[in-house]
Amino acid sequence: MNELFTDIVLGASWTVLGYTLLLDTIMFCVVLLGARRVAEARHWKGAEGHAEIFASPLTPAVSLLIPAHDEEAGILDTLRAALGQRYPSLEVVLVDDGSTDRTFDLVAERYRLTEINPRRTASLPVRGEILSVHRATTGDPLLVIRKASVGQKSDALNAALNLARHPLVCMLDADSLLEEDALLRVARPFVEDPDNVIAAGGVIRAANGAVTDRGTVVEPRLSRNWLVRIQAVEYLRSFLLGRTGWADANALLIISGAFGLFRRDLVVEIGGLDHRSLGEDADLVVSMLAHQQRAGAPHRVVFVPEPVCWTEVPETLRVLGRQRRRWSHGLAQLLWKHRRMIGNPRFGAVGTMALPFFLVFELLGPVVEVFGLASVALAAGLGILDLGTAAVMLGLALAVGTLLSTTAIAVEVLTYRRYRRGRDLMALVLAAVVENVGYRQAHAWYRLRGLVAALARTNPVWTAMPRVGFSGDPAPAELVPARS
Amino acid sequence: MTVPLGGVLLAGAAVTALIIVLLAAVAAVHLLRGRRTSRDERRKRELMPLVHAVLDDDPDDGIPRSDVLGAPADLDEIVLDLLPQLRGSDRETLRLLLAERGVVSRAVADLSARKPWRRGRAVSLLGSAAGTHHVAAMAALLADRSLEVRCAAARALGKAGDPGAVAHLLHAVAGERALPTGVVGMALLDLGTTALPILRDALTGEHGASRALVAELLGVHGDPSAAPALEDLVRDAREDRGVRRTAAAALGRIGSPTSTEPLVSALTNSTDPRLQRTAAEALGRIGDPTATIPLLAGLADDDVAVRAACADALAALGAEGRASLEQVAAGAGAAAPDAQAALDELDGPVRRPQPAGVA
Numbered sequence: 129m130n131e132l133f134t135d136i137v138l139g140a141s142w143t144v145l146g147y148t149l150l151l152d153t154i155m156f157c158v159v160l161l162g163a164r165r166v167a168e169a170r171h172w173k174g175a176e177g178h179a180e181i182f183a184s185p186l187t188p189a190v191s192l193l194i195p196a197h198d199e200e201a202g203i204l205d206t207l208r209a210a211l212g213q214r215y216p217s218l219e220v221v222l223v224d225d226g227s228t229d230r231t232f233d234l235v236a237e238r239y240r241l242t243e244i245n246p247r248r249t250a251s252l253p254v255r256g257e258i259l260s261v262h263r264a265t266t267g268d269p270l271l272v273i274r275k276a277s278v279g280q281k282s283d284a285l286n287a288a289l290n291l292a293r294h295p296l297v298c299m300l301d302a303d304s305l306l307e308e309d310a311l312l313r314v315a316r317p318f319v320e321d322p323d324n325v326i327a328a329g330g331v332i333r334a335a336n337g338a339v340t341d342r343g344t345v346v347e348p349r350l351s352r353n354w355l356v357r358i359q360a361v362e363y364l365r366s367f368l369l370g371r372t373g374w375a376d377a378n379a380l381l382i383i384s385g386a387f388g389l390f391r392r393d394l395v396v397e398i399g400g401l402d403h404r405s406l407g408e409d410a411d412l413v414v415s416m417l418a419h420q421q422r423a424g425a426p427h428r429v430v431f432v433p434e435p436v437c438w439t440e441v442p443e444t445l446r447v448l449g450r451q452r453r454r455w456s457h458g459l460a461q462l463l464w465k466h467r468r469m470i471g472n473p474r475f476g477a478v479g480t481m482a483l484p485f486f487l488v489f490e491l492l493g494p495v496v497e498v499f500g501l502a503s504v505a506l507a508a509g510l511g512i513l514d515l516g517t518a519a520v521m522l523g524l525a526l527a528v529g530t531l532l533s534t535t536a537i538a539v540e541v542l543t544y545r546r547y548r549r550g551r552d553l554m555a556l557v558l559a560a561v562v563e564n565v566g567y568r569q570a571h572a573w574y575r576l577r578g579l580v581a582a583l584a585r586t587n588p589v590w591t592a593m594p595r596v597g598f599s600g601d602p603a604p605a606e607l608v609p610a611r612s
Numbered sequence: 613m614t615v616p617l618g619g620v621l622l623a624g625a626a627v628t629a630l631i632i633v634l635l636a637a638v639a640a641v642h643l644l645r646g647r648r649t650s651r652d653e654r655r656k657r658e659l660m661p662l663v664h665a666v667l668d669d670d671p672d673d674g675i676p677r678s679d680v681l682g683a684p685a686d687l688d689e690i691v692l693d694l695l696p697q698l699r700g701s702d703r704e705t706l707r708l709l710l711a712e713r714g715v716v717s718r719a720v721a722d723l724s725a726r727k728p729w730r731r732g733r734a735v736s737l738l739g740s741a742a743g744t745h746h747v748a749a750m751a752a753l754l755a756d757r758s759l760e761v762r763c764a765a766a767r768a769l770g771k772a773g774d775p776g777a778v779a780h781l782l783h784a785v786a787g788e789r790a791l792p793t794g795v796v797g798m799a800l801l802d803l804g805t806t807a808l809p810i811l812r813d814a815l816t817g818e819h820g821a822s823r824a825l826v827a828e829l830l831g832v833h834g835d836p837s838a839a840p841a842l843e844d845l846v847r848d849a850r851e852d853r854g855v856r857r858t859a860a861a862a863l864g865r866i867g868s869p870t871s872t873e874p875l876v877s878a879l880t881n882s883t884d885p886r887l888q889r890t891a892a893e894a895l896g897r898i899g900d901p902t903a904t905i906p907l908l909a910g911l912a913d914d915d916v917a918v919r920a921a922c923a924d925a926l927a928a929l930g931a932e933g934r935a936s937l938e939q940v941a942a943g944a945g946a947a948a949p950d951a952q953a954a955l956d957e958l959d960g961p962v963r964r965p966q967p968a969g970v971a
Contacts, residue, residue, distance in 0.1 A: 133758045172760060177767060177798075185832045186797050216784075247953035263956075287934035320763065321792035323821065393886070429914065519621050527627040531634075538634045541641055550642060564951075 137507045144500020145521045151489050152528035155370070158377075159535050165376045165435060166539050178312055188310060188321050189217035191292035191392070195284035196222060196302035197277060200229040200242040202440070204238055208343030209305040211268050211569030213324035215312050219269040221292055222302075225257065226277025239264035241272055249293050252286040252400035263290065263349045264286065281385070282401035282408040289400055292392060299409070301386040303441040304347055305335060313435035314389050326416050327390045328430040329383035334360040345438050349505040350552040355448065357559040358567050364556070365536040368433055368544070372475035375431035379477035381486065383429065387437035394419065406467070407458020414478070421475055423553065436546065449574045456578025457586070459491050464582075494575035501569060526564045533560030541590055549581050627850040638652045663690055665704055666709055681713055688715050695740050710741045723749055728758035728887040735761065739768025747772055751780040755789055763795045776814030778810040780801060782826070793825045799870040800829055808835055817839045820852040827855060831862025839868045846874040846891075855880075857890045864894025879922075880906050892918065896925030901932045908936055911947035919947060923954035934958065 181187055192210050196203055203222075210220045235241065241262035273608035275287050284300060285499045296318060298311060314330045337351030350357055369540040374380045383390075385408060398415050405411040413429060420427035442448035460542065463470065463486060470487060472479040508511035536606075537556050547553060615803065662683055667674040681689075691706050698706065712717055715737070722734035735753050738746050753765035766784065769777040781799055784791040800807055807829075814826045815838065827845060828836040844858035846853055860878055864872040871894070876890040892910055895903040903925070910922030926933040934955070941951035 172732060172764075180767075180798060180802075183799065184798050186794060186801070186828070244956045245952040247920055247921050247950070247951055247957065248916045318794075319798070320794040322794050363876040431737055436671065436816050517617060520624065524620055524627070527624050527631065531627050531631050534631050534634045534638075537743070541638045545645075553638065555643060557638075 140503035145440040148525045158373035162373035169536045182522045189294035191294040192298045193288035196227045199302040207378040213311045221288040221379045227437040250396045254287045285531035286299040286400040297392045306532045318431040324426040324428040329388045330435035334441045348546045358563040379482035380429045381482045382410045452574035453578035457574040457582045460582030462532045494572040691909045732761045732764040735768045739771035745776040747774045754784040766799040770799030786823045822910040824855045824858040827858040831865035843874045864897035874907045889921040892921035896928035919950045923950040927954040929939045
């Protein structure tokens with residue numbers, strides 16, 4: 129009996145180590161693909177013709193949709209950045225989704241809103257009551273919808289889609305700042321390949337700590353908060369290399385809801401965003417892909433690694449935990465909803481590569497990690513683990529994890545160069561090491577809880593993250609760092 | 613359970629070495645970047661007088677031609693950056709300078725380079741710097757195995773400005789190595805009105821994608837001579853839906869009242885809501901009051917987007933359309949909110965967004 133117990137504990141310990149190594153190896157391959165693509169793109173720098181796209185009459189107009197719930201801390205900065213986009217034709221549709229703070233009052237005052245009769249362009253179902261629709265009288269192309277909240281971001285976005293009038297819709301989080309030409313860059317694939325491209329996304333970076341001025345990130349800086357620093361590395365790895373790699377394999381699943389551009393007609397055709405989904409962004413992409421595939425219509429999902437959207441990331445473990453639980457819950461919903469696509473070659477690389485990866489490593493990963501780590505601890509406690517061997521294996525896993533992050537940091541420095549201060553780069557490198565000890569395990573725990581919530585079919589509710597804003601007291605007109 | 617510890621240790625050492633190499637590269641690049649930037653700026657300051665001397669063509673400057681021709685390669689970068697901003701004789705002077713310095717001939721040689729980015733850069737350079745001299749060689753790259761190179765070739769042909777490239781570009785929209793229509797469209801627009809006669813002929817071309825693109829471009833040019841052919845496309849119920857929609861939109865841009873009849877027919881008879889919507893929008897652009905009644909009928913359409921487009925079109929018809937809208941808005945019918953929304957639009961024009969940073 130004792131022998132069997134020992135075998136089980138040891139087996140679990142080695143499983144988690146092997147699993148971690150396998151995951152890191154796969155991620156390293158994805159990162160290599162991404163790095164290769166980024167390196168190739170460097171040679172083409174300057175030949176993209178952004179000025180031509182700005183001037184071209186073929187460039188489609190864009191509706192920027194911003195759902196906001198209690199966003200008084202940064203909403204004016206977000207709107208300034210959105211309305212200040214260097215783009216030939218756009219409108220901004222802000223949805224005040226049942227805010228209980230001054231979000232609406234601030235916008236109403238700044239843009240001198242006037243109530244209007246809504247001009248509907250679609251009939252997507254919206255569960256929260258539309259209270260009123262307003263338009264700016266300052267000359268800015270801004271429409272504001274006030275609606276009752278039902279605790280779902282997708283509901284707010286569907287309300288915005290019903291009034292959006294342009295052929296492309298860009299979904300943007302209310303705590304995000306777009307760089308001046310971000311929209312132009314992310315729209316480029318739609319201009320160049322309008323028959324095939326259905327969705328495109330850009331890079332999200334952590335804004336905490338950056339020096340901002342009236343909606344513009346003047347100097348990207350890294351926060352002093354280590355939790356934010358680790359997330360900064362995580363975002364670099366995920367966006368600069370991970371998504372570039374997946375896109376290169378034609379298997380990109382996720383266009384971030386914080387900054388993604390979509391063909392409006394298709395979004396309406398599939399019935400808008402699924403109000404039951406917590407991962408509405410990924411669900412939208414997969415639903416669009418499935419719809420196009422079934423219709424035999426062409427479809428390309430593109431990732432553009434250059435345009436940047438700066439967003440606030442959680443500064444406390446409590447908020448981070450809530451966010452990551454929600455993501456994991458949303459992923460479980462997504463995989464269940466589209467379960468027939470998993471492993472299905474009819475859906476190309478998405479069906480055979482991306483969805484199985486997300487199932488085995490993203491969704492079930494925390495189960496293996498948490499139970500595996502517990503078994504390692506138990507085995508060590510019982511004295512049945514060869515500590516020397518385990519240390520070597522753990523060291524290798526740690527090294528591979530660090531290599532992934534270091535590659536992302538190297539690509540950032542060699543190519544995009546947003547962080548220019550030496551101390552920020554040092555902090556990024558340190559964060560890349562530190563995240564493997566503590567953060568990664570806590571992350572697995574949060575994701576496991578999200579998975580459990582999904583299995584228990586807990587009613588999903590969208591709760592906005594507490595915001596601190598981009599530029600605060602006492603001098604909003606000066607260059608001040610966002611709280612770090 | 614045995615683990616090949618030697619192999620694991622070796623792998624760990626290799627990964628650690630890789631990390632160290634990457635970190636060293638990061639540190640070196642970070643430290644050297646500032647130095648390289650200031651060096652580039654200094655060189656630019658030194659070389660700019662040479663460019664000015666070439667443009668002024670003033671012998672009193674005392675800069676021998678041999679100095680200009682023997683200047684470092686950074687001069688070529690400066691000239692290539694300047695070229696898109698110049699027109700006429702200045703542009704031609706700099707083109708000649710690049711040719712004399714061997715830049716153009718090196719680019720021609722690079723058109724068959726092994727690496728795609730070198731072919732792409734070469735064809736881009738020729739588009740900016742070589743005028744219409746190498747159109748055939750550039751057009752050959754429209755069938756390159758690399759999509760990026762094909763796109764670069766299309767853009768270059770647009771910049772080169774030779775209308776002889778129109779047929780090549782249109783041909784590149786279809787086939788095994790087809791180019792995205794947007795890239796071809798922008799290149800064709802770059803060629804300007806000289807491309808119009810060939811574009812009109814292409815409206816009856818074989819490929820739907822190409823016909824739709826041509827219809828869109830003729831609309832952007834506002835070419836009234838193309839209106840009859842575009843009207844035929846809108847009328848043809850067997851034609852591809854996308855082509856009919858694009859043709860309808862083009863007719864709206866051209867604005868000829870002769871197009872009212874086919875557009876009204878599309879609005880009232882089509883079963884494609886997207887075509888109906890486009891036809892309504894086009895009728896609004898044309899502004900012909902004879903479309904009032906069909907547009908009023910469109911306010912009762914099942915599709916919300918068609919209703920909104922009809923209301924907007926009525927608002928654009930002037931006094932007659934506005935009066936009809938006011939009547940509908942005052943009623944209790946299902947179309948009243950759409951009519952009122954369109955009237956609200958009329959009463960509050962929206963201007964373009966301000967540049968970033970403006971409070």
